[in-house]
Every structure is written in C-alpha cells, then in structure tokens.
Amino acid sequence: MRRLLVLVSLAACTALTIALALAVLVAAESAVVSELPQQLAASLGRSGVEHPTTAVLLNFRSYDTLLEIGVLVIAGMSGISLASTRSLEDPALRSSDVLLYALQRWFVPLMLLLAAYLLWAGSHRPGGAFQAGAVLAATGVLMRLGGLPMAFIRPGVLLRLGLVLGFAVFLLVAIASALAGEAFLAYPPGMAGGLILAIETVLTLSIGMILLALFVAAPVSAEHEPEEGGGS
C-alpha cells in the first residue's frame, strides 16, 4: 500500500514536472511584449535610488516590502513567544573553543563593516537592507556561539522594540505620507533618497535582530497551559 502510494506520488510529480517544462517552453515562445521595462526605465530617475532592483523593492513596490517585513516580524515574535528566558543561559549551547574565540575578535568588526557596506551599496548596485541584515544576524550567531553576552536578545521590551523598529519606521513614513495628502507610501518629492536610506538602515537592524532571535529562540518552557475547559 505504502509502495503504491510512493509510486503514484512519484509518477504524479514526474508528470507535473514534464507538463511544467512544456508550459515554460510554450510561455517562452508565446511571450507577450509588455511596456513594463520601459516604464521602469523612465521612472527610475524619480525613484531616489540608482539601482533598479532597490527602486522596485523600496519605491515602486514598497508595499510588498512592507508586508514582507511584517511577515518577518510575525515569524520573529512567534519564535520568541515559544521561547523562555532561561534557555539563553543554557551552557550546553555555548562553545568554548579557543580558536573560535580568537577568530571572533577579528571577524565581528569585519562583518559589521561588511554589513554597513552592503547597506550603503544597495542604492546603486546589488546589496541592500536584507543582505546587510543577514550579515548582521550571522555576526550575532557567531557571537552567540562564541559565548559573548548579548543581553538585548533576551525576550523583553528591548528585544521587542528591536524587532519592530524597522517595520515601525517604514510604516510611519508610509502613514505620514498618506496623511500629508500623498498616496500611502508615496515619498514626498526630493526626499525619496534620504528616506529610503533611513528606512533601509533601521530595517537592517531589525532584520538582523529577528533572524538572530529566531536562532536563539530555544524550545525550553516547562510551563504548561491547561486546555480550554480543563482535561477532556
């Protein structure tokens, strides 16, 4: 029975793959010309950044990015909602490797610098808040493995503030622009570049913090909640 199920699933997957491949070929053949690239090129000058991908992410389709950061915040807080403070002090999770400790002193400042560079580079070449935030988080992971104390990552108001900071600033800009009479998320003329940089900076911090918090969130909580209405 089980084998049959496996075979059927494999056959279905293969069939789907073939159909998909054919569809890709057909779609590539019968592609319709769209004026999107021209529009994009024409509007790039007004977006406040030079790199088109960053322009799409933080200006043309900034709404997507706002929601995307929301998704990250959700994941982050769901993660810490399952964690407990105690686990952070768990010595079993701490490495005491001498070499790691020594390397860390070199790597941490270097990685922080790299993160800053990536953030700055985002406006005119590949790079940006997410890449910088990921490097920041990696730095944090390294520090944590090396046993450096990081009090701010404990579930507490500071952590929550950190989680939500980037999102909140982004949203604040969005709502402020809506209240100022522009459309929601529409940056005031001339301020786009500066605002995008500011948003990206706080986003970097928050993304780093969220990813780190998710790494740290450990599943130890002895507290047990009785289900609704008690035992069944």
Next chain:
Amino acid sequence: MSLTALLPILALLSSLLAAVVIFALPESSHRLRTLVNLLAAVLKLGIVAAMTWGVFRGVDFSVSFSMLPGVSFMLRADALAMLFAGLSAVLWLLTTIYAVGYLEDSPNRSRFFGFFSLCVASTMGIALAGNLFTFFLFYEMLTLSTYPLVVHRGTARALQAGRNYIIYTLGGGVVLLLGIAWLHGLAGDLAFRETGHFQSVDPALHGQLTLVFVLLVAGLGVKAGMFPVHGWLPQAMVAPAPVSALLHAVAVVKAGAFGIVRVVYDIFGIDFAYRQGLLEPLAWLAAFTVLYGSLRALWQLDLKRRLAFSTISQVSYIILGVTLFGPLGTVGGLVHLLHQGIMKITLFFCAGNYAETLGVHRVDELDGAGARMPATSIAFTAAALGMIGVPPLAGFVTKWTLGAGALAAQMEWVVLVLLLSSLLNAAYFLPIVYRLWFLPVAAPWPEERRWGRLETNAWLFWPPLVTMLLLVLVGLLAPTAFSPLSWAQLIAVRMYLP
C-alpha cells in the same frame, strides 16, 4: 408607514418581541413573565380582531419588501389568513393561561415560554404570509421553534421523539423547498391569489407543474400528518400537554393543512388542479388517512396517543374538503380547520387536567373521574360528542357541509367515508365518556393533587370550559353572520367567483 401595513407587522411582532423579552428575563421572575405572556396574547387578539373587521369591510392589509433578487417578503391579510390568524390568536391566549398553570413549579420555564411565543409568532407568520416564499420562511421557523418544546422534559423518550419529529419535518421542509424553488424557477415570485395563477398556462409546462404540485403537497403533508408520513405525531405526545394542545389544534398540523389549502387554491387554482386530475388521488389519500387514523386510535390505551391518532384522522378532513371540487367542499374543509382546532384543544386540555390532577394517563384509569372532576369531564364529553358529529355541535356542522360538498362534486364515496369515520369516532370516544360517568372508581388515583375549592388549579380549570363554550357556540350560531361557517363561505365565494 400606514396603519394597513403596520397591523400585520404588529401582529407578528407582538409574540416575537414577547419571546425576546421572555428569553431576556431571568428564570426566577415568574410573575413578570406571566404578565408579559398574557399582555402579548391579549394585544395580539386585539390586533387580529381589528384586522378581521377590516378585512370584512374590504380593507387590504399588506406589506412587502424585496428580500432577495426576485423574491419578496410579503405579509398580506386576506379572509383565509384571518381564519387561521383568528384561530391561533384565540387559542394562544387560552393555551398560555393553561401553560402557566401546567408548568407551575417546573424547571426551564424561561426557555419554554420563549420558544412557545416564537412558535406562535411563526404560526401568525404562516397565516399572514402573502406568498409561498414567506410561507416557507415561517413554516421552517415553526419547525425549529417547536423542537425545544417537544424535547422540553429532556428525558431519553422525549429526545427520541424530538429526533423523529425533526427528521420528519426537516425532510418535509427539504421537499417543500425543492418544490418552491422549482416553481419559482418556472413562474417567478407568486403571491397568493384567491383564484390561483395557472388558469391559462402553457400546456408544455403541465408536466413540470404536476411534479411541483406533488412535491409541495408531499412536503406539507408531513406536518399535516398525512399517511404515510404521520409517524412523528403520536411520538411527539411526550411533550407537555399545552404543547400537544397547541401542536395539534393550531400550530404544526394546521400549518401543513393550511399550506395545502394555500397551494391548491391560491397558487395553482382549484380549476387547474381539478382539470389536471390532481385532486382525485389526493382525495383518496386523505380519505384513507381519515379511516386509518380512526382505526389506529381504537387500539390506543394511552389517552394522549388516542387523541393523537384522532388528530391524524381529523386533519385529513380538511384536506378531503379541499379536494372536493365546488364551494361546499371548500367551506367544509375550511370550517373544519377552525372547528377541529377548538374541539381538539379542549380534549388536550382535559387530558392534561386528568394527568396533572389525578396522575391519570391511560384510558382504563379514568373510571369514575366524572364525579371527581365534573367540569373537566363535561368539557371532555362535549368535545368528544362534537368530534363524533352530534348535532348541533361544531363537528356536526363540518361533517354535514362536507357531505353536501361531496354530493355536489359527485364523489358519493366520500359520504360513505364520512359515515364510517363517524362510527369509528364514536367507537373510540364513547367508551371513554362511559368510563368517566358510568363506571365506579376502580382504584385510587395514581397521583392526586388538590388545589383549594376548584377541582383543579384555576389556571387549568377555566381554559377547557371556555373552549367548550366556543365549540357549542360555533355549532349553534353557525348560520349567523360572524360564525366561522359564514366566514368560510365568504372565502369560498372569493375563490370560485373571480
């Protein structure tokens, strides 16, 4: 909003709002609840009386608004509506009084009276519905609001009865809905009209319309307790006596019968139904149910079950009257709708009194009860004689008119059915009457309770006497201007003379 539009709504709201207030009152505030109940019942009676007077003078009470694309919610008071509305308004008042006494010191009264009021609101809606859609709306509301009443006692038997009740009636509701939706697809939103809608209709539709007719009658037949879908009715007897009284005399079974009257006359039109040959099979079925119910009643020892089978038989008289083509048959059927209600509610009140006062539930325990409870027993006797058709009581008027209608429609076999059924009625009612008055008390009463001066609780004492008075009066005064008979004639005239 003008008064003519307001009155039908008020008639509905009087019991709907009462239900809401009663649900909101705490369980312990019995006095206030009784007050609300009685006030609402009296108010409703007043409104219905005013509307009846208006309808008699030709005022058109109607209100409608669009509920769904192509479907409107419509209340309209015509003469037929007032017949049913009047019956339920009068009997609701009496039953409320009775129920207050009957449920004294029992739990869950808030729930009981709340659903009781909802039930009456649904009945009023059924009476005043101006089209099939609105009728269906209240018809289903009635199903739902009676369920808690049937299972009120919360015993395993009551729940079982409730389950069967709901299976039968919801099943019937589904068939009815199918019929209504189909008809709507064929002909659109049809308001009830005295002469029906299909005097001249494309013959290509005849086949479908016949099917729709069968669906509608089958769906309504469930509540009317027609054979072979009557099974829920005897079981539902586990409900408290006032519920049985209301179920049998006014609400549930009458809703089914009333629906059939509406469908035959006001949707299809009696002409169409007659020409399509739809009446004849229905007549046979109704006649069979009349005899079947009476025969089954003969063997029941439980008093309420015997009354239940009697109801199955009696309600089919109404349908039999409908199937007799001609004004006389119509009058007979319609007037029985009312007469049967008054007689049957009297019988159930009395049965409830025996159960509450003496603890008697079975026919063979009733020996000599006439001496202990003379007033109740007189009422019971009068109603039983009425059922049998002894002149000049209500039942006689019905049976006489029906017989005349059968002859007019050249369906002589129906007269035979009527005679046979009367004999059977006598066979299952007279022994009870005999036991009440002529046999000595055989054993001590199973569970006797005493209330001061009267033979039973005052709340229980008066309602059967009032209904007894009514059933004598409607028989004696049948030829006068405001009797149910004259009213039914008024309706029939409007149906046959467009």
Next chain:
Amino acid sequence: MSPDLLYALAGVGLCGIGLAGFLLLDHLLRRLLAFNLLGSGVFLVLVGLAQHRGGPDPVPQALVLTGIVVAIAATALAIVLIRRYFHLTGRTSLADAGDGQS
C-alpha cells in the same frame, strides 16, 4: 535555447524534486528542506522565464528577493516549531498518534 530558459527549466526540475520530497518524506526537517528546494525552483522559474523574455528584468529580481525573505521567515518559524515539538514529544514526524486531540 537561451541560458535563461535553461535556468527556468532547471527550476522546473527543482520543483519536481522538491514536490516529491515534500510529499514523500516524513521527517519534519527533510520536508522543510524539500519546501526550500521547491521554493528555489519557483524563484528560478520566475527569474529565468522573465529574463528570457526581455533581458535582465529588475522586477522579478525584486520579487524573488521578497519571496526569499518570506521563505526564510517561514522556514525559521517552522524550525522553531519543529524544535519545540521535538523537545516536547521526542518525535521528528507528524505521523499519527490520534487525531490531534490531547
């Protein structure tokens, strides 16, 4: 056939593998990896197909970036849930113990 189309077809292949893994594997982490594989396949199709049409196109690149972040968020949340689930029950799969009622 342009190299971009090749990317898209490779993405299709990854989708097939990922889907098969997702359906057939019981171990929660493996299923999660299969999901990531599937996600990568979808992103490749998105970029490759669009690129084949009119050269480098920043819109799908931005979409994929957003998609990656969403996928990472989902993956991270899933890992936290899986770790805690494992911690509490010692199980690594959802294979059944009752119908979810405690």
Next chain:
Amino acid sequence: MAGLLFTPLAWAALSLLLDFRRGRWLSWLGMLIQVLVSLSLWFAVAGGGGFFYALAGWEAPLGIALRVDGLAVSFVLLTAAVATACGVHAGVYLDPGKSWQRYFWPLFWFLWAGLNGVWLGADLFNLYVGLELISLAAVGLVALGGEAAALRAALRYLFAALLGSLAYLLGVALLYGQFGTLSLTGIAGVVGATEPAAALALLLMLAGLALKTALFPLHGWLPPAHGIAKSPVSALLSGLVVKASFYIAARLWLELGDRLGSQLLAQGLGALGAAAVLWGSWRAFRQPYLKQVVAYSSVAQIGYLFLLFPLTYAVAEPVSRLAQQGITLQVISHALAKAAMFLAAGNLILSVRSKRVDALGGVSHFLPFSLFSFGLAGVSLMGMPPTGGFAAKWLLLQASLASGQWWWIAVLLLGGVLAAAYVFRIYRASFLEDSVSDDFYHPPKTLEAIPMILALLALGLGLVAEPVLSVLALPFEVAAGVTAVQP
C-alpha cells in the same frame, strides 16, 4: 482613505510593545477605529462607486494598485465586524496571566492587515505576500502557548499553507513569464482563448488556493488546527482566514476562467466541493469533541463555495450573477455564523469544563444564552430561512435550476439536512436532563453577548440580502480625484 486600512499594521506594531492587558485596551480602541473607518469606506464606495488606488504613487503595472470595489469593501467591513467580535471576546476569554498571551494582539492585528490586503489586492504577487502574512500569523496564533498537540496542528497547517502558496507563486511565475505583468486586470486584458501555459498556471494557482482553503480531499490540516486553537482564534480562522484564499481563487476564475478554464475543471471543482459538503458533514456528525464538530462543519460549508466554478462557467450572464451573489452571501453568512458558533462553543466548553459533546448534558438549563447563539448560528449553517445561509442556498438553487445543472440541487438540499443532523446532535446532547452534574461555570456576560450578536447578524443577513447584494454589484470606475499624484 484606503490608506487608513493599513492602520492594523500600526496597531500590530504598537501592541507588540505592550503586555496583554494594555494591549487589550489599545486593541479595543483600534477595533473601534477600524470599524468606523471600514464603515465610512463602505459608504463612500456605496455612494461613489469603486476605484483603483495606486500605492506609493505608482500606477500598475509598475506599482501596486488596490482594487477598491463594492465586493472588496463589503469584505473589509465583514472582516472588521467578525474580527472585532473575536477580539473583544478574546480580550475577556484569554488568560492574561500567561506570558505568551501578549503576542496575541500583534498577531491578531497582522492577521487583520493581511486579510484587508487580500480583499483589496489586485496584484498577483502582492496577493502572495498577503497570503503568507495571513498564514504565518494564523500559524503563530494556533501555536501560541506551545503545547505539543497545538504545535503538531500548527506544523501541519504551516506545511499545507506553504505548499499552497508556492503552487500559487509558480502559477504567478508562469503568467509573468508570458505576459510580463502582475496586475490581474492587465493579464485579463491580453490573455487569449487557447493558452496552454496560462491554463496550467491557472490550474496550479487554483490547486494551491484550494489546498489553503481546505477543499476536500486537501482538508486534512483544517480540523486539527481549528479544533485545537483557542476559541476566538478558531473563530477568526474558520470565519475569515480560509475565505481569503478562496476569494483570490474566485477573482482569478471570474477574470480568467472563461478563457483558461474548461468544463471539466469547473465540474471537477464543483464535484470536490460537493464531496466536501457530504464528507465534512458526515465527519462532523461523528466527532466526539465539540470544536471538532464545528471544524468539520467548516470543511462542509467551504464545499458550497466551490459550486461557484461550475455555476459560472459557460452559463448565461444572469445565471452567473445569481451564482456569484449566492456564493458571496454564503461567504458572509458563514463567516458570521461560524464565528458565532466557535465563540459560543468556547463558552460552552468553559462552562462544562470539558471539550466532549456528551459532557453537555443539562447545560441547556444553565447556559441557555450561549446555547441559543450556537443554535441560531446552526440555523444559518443548515440554510433555514430567514438566515443568510438560506438566502445563499436559495440563490444557488435558482442558479442550478436555471443552468440545468440539477445535480447540484441534490447537494444543496442534502447538505442542509446533514448540517441539521450535526447541529441537532449538539442540541440533543444539551437537552438531556439525566446528568447529575450541577457544577457549571457561568462565563461573563460579554462572552455570552458576542456570539449572540454575530448569530443575529447572520440571521438578519437573509432579510436584508437584497440591499447588501446591490452594494456588491456597484459599478466600478476609476474616479478622477482619487488616483494617485505622481511624486
């Protein structure tokens, strides 16, 4: 105007900084504001017609536009009503002593924001992000508290949701690859009659969305997740969340289905919906736990929604309109009734301190109010008049009759009977008076009032269906004044 609909995101960010009790006050204030804003937006659209709202000042296809039409704002309003009810209920129902409950409010607000985003979305990729926002917030809510059973349900839910989203995204990738735009109206404008690749894309998207909507036989994840979550959460999930993915599927179908769909696909989806109605109801009837009954009932009720596909494919315009109206009413009435039912079920569980159906004996005597709400909601699910459920059923019956697809009539009628079976099973259990237990807990009045209000709304919907539907059918036009200003 439409910008104010994003304030749920602001409430989410703010409430994350507060603890449960303070978050509750903030959220209650927020709900009040949201309801008022949703109402005024609804009236604005009802008065002036729908419009496109370009976000960030960039018109589609370069930017993302919101489609603010009668249907969307009605769902925004519905969300405001149901979410507010669940939020107020949750504020009283949840135990503020537990440290993790503080995360309820931000998750709740993110969920709300995601729902609004989906109702108003007109951009295929943005809808994907919105769906993920909803899914992750919903999973977070199910997992909150972190019990093993809840985690298990949450993981199943998460995997199903992720797979569904990726299938949808794959379809989006194919469509973008061929048409070079993400705007649904843009694609609908250029798609031809025979487009095999686009047809496969539509199929993938519908399959993914069906998984997220828990269409039979892909419904396995729903009952554990909805059954195990706290009652206010279950109410949100069953009432609103599953509708979001269906809404997208319906919009895709109505825009593209006539060219990319086929009779086979339409009838097949309808058949799966029919199977869901029958199987879900039957399973609901057999469940030993109260909330599982309600959860399986959702599986059944979702089945009706998929009758949209056969009843709008290759039929006359008026028939299609009837079906669309019927489905819309079904979505609204099910959202109201199911939320009422879950909240009432939560009260009943609190009251008898057990989740089993057979523990309800005698409760009718102590808790008539919550039981009554449960019953009224059940009446709507059964499709009895005059509820919204009945209005929906009636319109679908008429659409089936008019299109000659009489086989759906049987499903509609039988589904009602089966719903009656599982609802009356609960009544029956609660009317039984032979239990000895007299030890019932009385929940606070607020908890009892909320499900009643929702149930009454579901009931009243049937009476005012006509005016509601007329707003849904409002003309859609791009009003000159509201289009965005270019920066």
